[in-house]
Amino acid sequence: MTKPGLTKDAQKGIFTMAALLKKQGLADLNPVVHESEDGMTVRRKQAVVLRTTPITWGIPFDEVCFSKAWKSSLMLRPMPWDSMMFTEHTYLAKARETIHNQFIDEGVNDWLFMMDSDVACPPDYIVRLLAHHKADPSKKVLAGWYRVKSEPFYPVVYHYVGAKMNFKDIPIEWWKHYELDEMKPELIEVDGAGAGGWLIHREVLEKIGHDPFDMHAGGEDLQLCRLITKAGYKMFVDGSLKLAHIGVGVA
Numbered sequence: 001m002t003k004p005g006l007t008k009d010a011q012k013g014i015f016t017m018a019a020l021l022k023k024q025g026l027a028d029l030n031p032v033v034h035e036s037e038d039g040m041t042v043r044r045k046q047a048v049v050l051r052t053t054p055i056t057w058g059i060p061f062d063e064v065c066f067s068k069a070w071k072s073s074l075m076l077r078p079m080p081w082d083s084m085m086f087t088e089h090t091y092l093a094k095a096r097e098t099i100h101n102q103f104i105d106e107g108v109n110d111w112l113f114m115m116d117s118d119v120a121c122p123p124d125y126i127v128r129l130l131a132h133h134k135a136d137p138s139k140k141v142l143a144g145w146y147r148v149k150s151e152p153f154y155p156v157v158y159h160y161v162g163a164k165m166n167f168k169d170i171p172i173e174w175w176k177h178y179e180l181d182e183m184k185p186e187l188i189e190v191d192g193a194g195a196g197g198w199l200i201h202r203e204v205l206e207k208i209g210h211d212p213f214d215m216h217a218g219g220e221d222l223q224l225c226r227l228i229t230k231a232g233y234k235m236f237v238d239g240s241l242k243l244a245h246i247g248v249g250v251a
Contacts, residue, residue, distance in 0.1 A: 051127050054081045055111040055199070056103055060095035083109060093213040093220040096195065101210050103202075112205060116196030119146060120244040128241060129199045132187055140201035141233055143193055144241030145183060155183055156194035156245075157237055158222070175222060185240035192225035193235065197243050200228075207231045 085107070087098040096114065103112045113126065121144060122128075129142040147153045155178045162174025175192060208227045213220040228235055 051079055051130070052081075053111065053130055054079070054083070054109045055113050055126065056083045056085055056107050056109045058085045058096075058099035058103060058112050058114045059117055060087055060092060060099055060114070083107070093223075096220055096224075097211055097213045100205065100212060104205055104210065107202070110202050111199055112202070113199045114195060114197070118246045119196040120246060121197060122241060122243075125197075125241060125243075126199065128238065132236065132238065133201075139234070139236055140204050141198065141228055141235045142200075143198045143235075143237050144243050145237050145239065146194060146196065146243040146245040149245055149247040154178070155180060156196075156221070157183070157188075157190050158192035158225075160191035183239045186238075188237050188239050190235050190237050191229070192222050193237050195221040195224050196245070198224075204228060204231060204233050207233075 085099045085102055087095045087102075099112075099114065111130075115121065125144060129144075132142055133139050145155050145157050147155055157178040158175040159178065160174060161176045178190075208224075208231050212224055212227050214223055225235060
């Protein structure tokens with residue numbers, strides 16, 4: 001909602017974002033009628049809602065420098081009705097697991113957004129992922145994508161090319177990363193992807209159960225993807241949503 005005192009540029013920015021979200025069914029632009037003293041009617045557009053869906057932001061801090069930066073930048077929640085879960089651990093699988101278990105046991109929201117402390121996403125990331133779920137409610141595991149931090153900077157998105165998935169000790173060689181030219185600007189069903197930007201519905205996490213992460217056979221990212229598949233759900237990556245992967249290099 002626009003407020004008195006906002007600059008024209010700020011109001012324009014709000015309306016531009018709201019117009020984008022309206023196309024996705026995630027915002028509303030209501031014309032509000034005001035009567036002036038001389039009887040002339042003036043119509044104004046007012047952005048009423050940008051995102052109403054509450055989500056839980058799970059931030060696993062496993063690198064101290066990013067932890068300090070993230071905590072200083074998240075003094076305010078992205079939306080007042082969202083909740084936050086933080087954890088710090090030098091073992092990333094344990095950091096993710098703590099948030100995962102806490103969300104199942106204590107969380108009240110339907111969605112968990114697991115965002116790593118070394119990942120930065122576009123400002124409309126959440127609403128664009130939720131739009132895919134709104135279009136097809138069976139899509140309950142959604143993400144954008146990022147690249148590895150070192151050459152050849154390939155996408156952290158995978159095909160499963162091995163034998164029939166046994167959901168146990170799968171060699172890393174049975175996973176093949178996507179090439180850059182495969183990342184089309186559309187929704188892609190994938191077999192695996194980096195866990196640093198997944199938006200996952202509570203139904204999926206509860207079916208997976210507690211303590212899903214370990215570092216065997218490709219790491220905790222692919223372990224989570226195996227369990228999602230085993231639970232009967234599909235994973236989708238929006239190829240138009242690229243995240244920055246920050247570290248030794250920025251991919």
